[in-house]
Amino acid sequence: MKILKNEPLAHFTNTKTGGLADFLAFPESAESVQALLKFANANELPVTVIGNASNLIVRDGGIRGLTLILTQMNQISVSETTVVADAGASLIEVTKQAQQASLTGLEFAAGIPGSVGGAIFMNAGAYGGEISMVAESVVVLTKEATLKTIEKSELDFGYRQSRVQEEGDIVLTATFKLQPGDGQAIQAQMDDLNARRAAKQPLDLPSCGSVFKRPTGYFAGKLIHDAGLQGFQIGGAQVSMKHAGFIVNVGDATATDYLNVIHHVQEVVFDKFGVALETEVRIIGDSIPTH
Template sequence: MTVDLTTKFTDFKILKDEPLAHYSWTKTGGPADFLAFPESDQQVEALVQYADQIDMPITVLGNASNLIVRDGGIRGLTIILTAMNHIHVDGERVIAEAGAAYIETTKVAQQAGLTGLEFAAGIPGSIGGGVFMNAGAYGGETKFVLESATVLTQELAVEVWPHEQLNFGYRHSAIQDQHAIVLGATFKLRLGHKDLIQHEMNHLNYLRKSKQPLEYPSCGSVFKRPKGHFAGKLIHEAGLQGYRAGGAEVSKKHAGFIVNVDHATATDYLHVIHHVQETVFAQTGIHLETEVRIIGVEP
């Protein structure tokens, strides 16, 4: 590229040709042309505005936990928001920047004696990713507790979108449709008892640890839940647990996960995903839709 963003912006970290395998939870992914770590809303806005001016494509990532980046990497500018991680409590509200870890946000809520976020105690993503995907677990969803989100729109306006404007659905929000960038979120919770909140968080984390293959890198739950079915059960019944391509394998512990057991590539992951989809469809007529985001270019 003719433009070098590492010299254009010097008040925060920008890396050139940086492998995204260093940041993704699958430990896979090719290089980003430029990888930026802004530390404020203003820096995000400046980055996006400049990239727009020079017609450079932009990709925004949170904690890269429910994500597969193809081995060819990502062209243009990739923004990771994990340096924007401030969390504070205001009465019965918890306000978090987009890059804050969802798990850390639940801990802050518990310490403040606020209940409602327990379901997210083990969700490895960021707040921005949680809002973007309407992340959920164990019967809870982001939409149940989110009061509003602060976003940067395509028109480069910073706006506060109330819950109603976010149009939440299953693993869906208006952020996806309108290509906005989440900068922060406000959760409206309820007063509770710290010990009871912690007990519920411990219980859910125990369930997660006992049922999910947390000992291996993975992208979390790979497939959306088909109506009337469970993806993991369909995969298990298709005899696919242990199916492997390269270093990527359908988990023997939980069929809804694909784990990196031996230096897998993103191409390995995609091969396993496609094989699972084809096999389940051939046996049941049900198409498993991916929950994990798959981005980037082919190698």
Template sequence: MKIKTASFVDQFPEIEILKNESLAKYTNTRTGGPAEFLAFPNSIKQLRQLVMSARQADLELTVLGNASNLIVRDGGIDGLVIILQKMNKITCVADQVVAEAGAAMIQATEVAWQNGLTGLEFAAGIPGSVGGAIFMNAGAYGGEVGQVVKKVKVIDRQGNLKNYSQEDLQFSYRHSRIQDEDDLIIEATFSLKPGQPTLIRKKMDDLNFRRAAKQPLEYPSCGSVFKRPKGYYTGKLIHDAELQGYRVGDAQVSLKHAGFIVNLNHATAGDYLAVIQHVQAIIWQKFQVHLETEVRIIGKN
């Protein structure tokens, strides 16, 4: 039996916990319904307390990074939602960058540059958290997180601490073992190489310039919506199907980059999902290619 709302919140006076909080305030699309409980732990200890208490209280548990490559349905999420943005420490030891799950990948690349370490430049513009990047093996411009991860610390759904090596994580295109095990990432260690800071900065700036030139960064979006089908380029398929500009409500296939769906003003998650479904249907109809979503879709209708 679920314990009462007040009693769950009262268990953790030192942790920020909100009730019936709109997740649209936190997602990059600026859409999404409410979380029954929304917690912001700032340490592994607090996170373990929340995980174990949610299990004892039979509360559904959902953990988010910074909600960048994510759509939360308009019905919101029951149970406990945890956002790890306060767990954001990043340190550098020799040729390794160690980052907590809530840290921004962009900030991790900055720390690598500041310490003269090369290997993370490809992620200089990836908007997600470290935990989210590990979860989905985020990548850009020929690089993937799985190529530079040495080890990852996690908590399982019972609150037990575990460690995974790079090999354990079974990285593949936009996939890691974490998706199958349903563990909670708490920290990642990236193994990098010494480099010339000037050249590292130059590469990061170049990739960020290219990203800004090609992607609709001026609007809220969930990033790249679809995975790349084998033998095709998603953006070209959508462009060739004349779907750029297709719109439901305020959700629109970007005129700047066909692989993105942007929120022009007051889009809902329902608008986003309607656009996704229409694009998938038309691409199948015209090219017999199935577009699988890269964006994670969660919550109630």
């Protein structure tokens, strides 16, 4: 198992920003995660799991203690109408394997660039679908390093929320319950959603995905557009000219640039429309570098 010391997290985040991780590990099995967590607990090291760091901003001060990236844990198995996937598996790859098995229900996730664990953690969704619609159960590691299975009814899914998020469990595997469908029709829907995504979203530039939650009765992107903020830039972070709900790295942006753009957008939208934009993107780490 690979463990790196004082590793720049900008090498791993989708924004290409983020400070140093004290220790960064890439466990390859549930047993490895459990062993790492027990070691961290015994040595009073904080533990942070960052999935594949797609809908995430790591502050420029980096992350203390032990950081885990679970992308080496990426097995996916399909049995009848059930798909079981490791936390580090690509959600896009899960949708492909479901399609190949002519299973419907995950089409909405065809273009979501997150991991399975991250998708459970924040109840990822797009185009009218959410992970909560298809998740059946998850196996997690509690803070005390004990294995536990949590059924769907206990996962407390909400809009970009889950029990896992509240309790700090580490997702190891997720089980999805799908329905038999027509493979060609499933592929056609996935192709359509991916084409719509490519037409509207700035997929050619580093970003953290959708920055803000959808405010009740509004669309965040439209509010930002109507506030005249498209193209607003601090450092290398810019409100996307293609989709105002995205902030893109147009050149050597720092996490601080991202956060300053976010705060400016929130202030202007609130001043103009009285709507408080909440971040959907997860923001973690220290503000001030300690290295």
